[in-house]
Amino acid sequence: MTANATRVLVLNSGSSSVKYQLLDMAKAADGGSAAGVRLAAGLVERIGETTSRLAHTPLAAGGGTRETTGPIADHDAALKAVAGELAADGLGLDSPELAAIGHRVVHGGLKFTAPTVIDDVVLKEIERLVPVAPLHNPANITGIRTARALRPDLPQVAVFDTAFHTTMPEHAARYAIDVATADAHRIRRYGFHGTSHDYVSRRTAELLGKAPEEVNVIVLHLGNGASASAVRGGRCVDTSMGLTPLEGLVMGTRSGDVDPAVTFHLERVAGMATDEIDELLNKKSGLLGLCGDNDMREIRRRIDEGDERAALAFDIYIHRLKKYIGAYTAVLGKVDAVAFTAGVGENAAPVRAAAIDGLEELGMAVDASLNAVRSGEPRLISPAYARVAVAVVPTDEELEIARQTYALVTA
Numbered sequence: 001m002t003a004n005a006t007r008v009l010v011l012n013s014g015s016s017s018v019k020y021q022l023l024d025m026a027k028a029a030d031g032g033s034a035a036g037v038r039l040a041a042g043l044v045e046r047i048g049e050t051t052s053r054l055a056h057t058p059l060a061a062g063g064g065t066r067e068t069t070g071p072i073a074d075h076d077a078a079l080k081a082v083a084g085e086l087a088a089d090g091l092g093l094d095s096p097e098l099a100a101i102g103h104r105v106v107h108g109g110l111k112f113t114a115p116t117v118i119d120d121v122v123l124k125e126i127e128r129l130v131p132v133a134p135l136h137n138p139a140n141i142t143g144i145r146t147a148r149a150l151r152p153d154l155p156q157v158a159v160f161d162t163a164f165h166t167t168m169p170e171h172a173a174r175y176a177i178d179v180a181t182a183d184a185h186r187i188r189r190y191g192f193h194g195t196s197h198d199y200v201s202r203r204t205a206e207l208l209g210k211a212p213e214e215v216n217v218i219v220l221h222l223g224n225g226a227s228a229s230a231v232r233g234g235r236c237v238d239t240s241m242g243l244t245p246l247e248g249l250v251m252g253t254r255s256g257d258v259d260p261a262v263t264f265h266l267e268r269v270a271g272m273a274t275d276e277i278d279e280l281l282n283k284k285s286g287l288l289g290l291c292g293d294n295d296m297r298e299i300r301r302r303i304d305e306g307d308e309r310a311a312l313a314f315d316i317y318i319h320r321l322k323k324y325i326g327a328y329t330a331v332l333g334k335v336d337a338v339a340f341t342a343g344v345g346e347n348a349a350p351v352r353a354a355a356i357d358g359l360e361e362l363g364m365a366v367d368a369s370l371n372a373v374r375s376g377e378p379r380l381i382s383p384a385y386a387r388v389a390v391a392v393v394p395t396d397e398e399l400e401i402a403r404q405t406y407a408l409v410t411a
């Protein structure tokens, strides 16, 4: 790696998509959590279909998004197309300024507690985790293989969604089921969205003018998928997602917590197959299952028009959130801040107001005018008198992956 190699390509490979960002991390070493300049970003979707689409935005070069449609057969073709777009902006993958490629990997099990340079052994271990992450890890592996083939000489780093949660104590991570059975099948709570919880909890500490070690934060990552975490002094002590991303909060299309006996009941009484139940709970439940919409904007619009199903879906969503805020307050003992992040958390003021409403006894309150401000910056929305800071802290998983990747390869 040359001394002026300061760029990191971040790849988030899904089963039929690749999201990517190219960042320059030149100032990242000393610049706090937000350092890093985005040079380009884009998305390839519907890989393997005839209607694949590549949308590339050359942020550094200026100019709008370039779109190409047409068949992109596989991840290899997708990455080559991305490389072509980057090269057109003078940012090609063969550039000596590229320091590393950082890959989002969803499941790192218990072994991967930190970002890891990928070699054959590491890749094998990520493959060994496919049974616990059948929907995610195979796509991540394909992305890694493709990128390694394209630039075998370049460090490739895996940044795991689960890593931040590996600090959870055993009493939070274990389910109360037979230990031998659980261990034989690696059944335990792993948690997800870790890169976001990590980044947002640190940014929240910064917003309070403190070091991460000095504060306890409840992070509410509310996107289409949603999870809460309790972070004590910079270390995760509990999180709402479990063996899979199904557990916990009500999400766009996932149920979150249900009595596990619901699945037996659906099998025995409704005659549903395991895969059908899986699909029901992961893709047809949550806000979508409750009211037919999974987008919070649409749900709020319907509520404003007096739609009762949308109102009930919203209330169920908020009730679950409150339960986790209460639970994590008890787990942490003392809370310095509650941070809202991701699509819903950053944008939906009514969700923030409703989730915190009535929690004055816990030291939590939201100031209506601060809550109404729209901004892309981290900000406080609690009144000055509140004992607990309530904050909106935009997440940036790509920046965090780039930061961790760059820190590892320049260490």
Ligand code: ADP
Pocket (backbone or CB within 6 Å): 222, 223, 224, 225, 252, 294, 295, 296, 297, 342, 343, 344, 347, 348
């Ligand atoms: P993902 O989990 O797919 O990364 P995001 O974090 O981008 O999701 O969040 C997507 C969700 O954010 C949308 O489904 C929508 O419900 C919500 N959202 C985005 N913008 C707004 C807004 N202005 N008001 C309310 N909700 C919003």
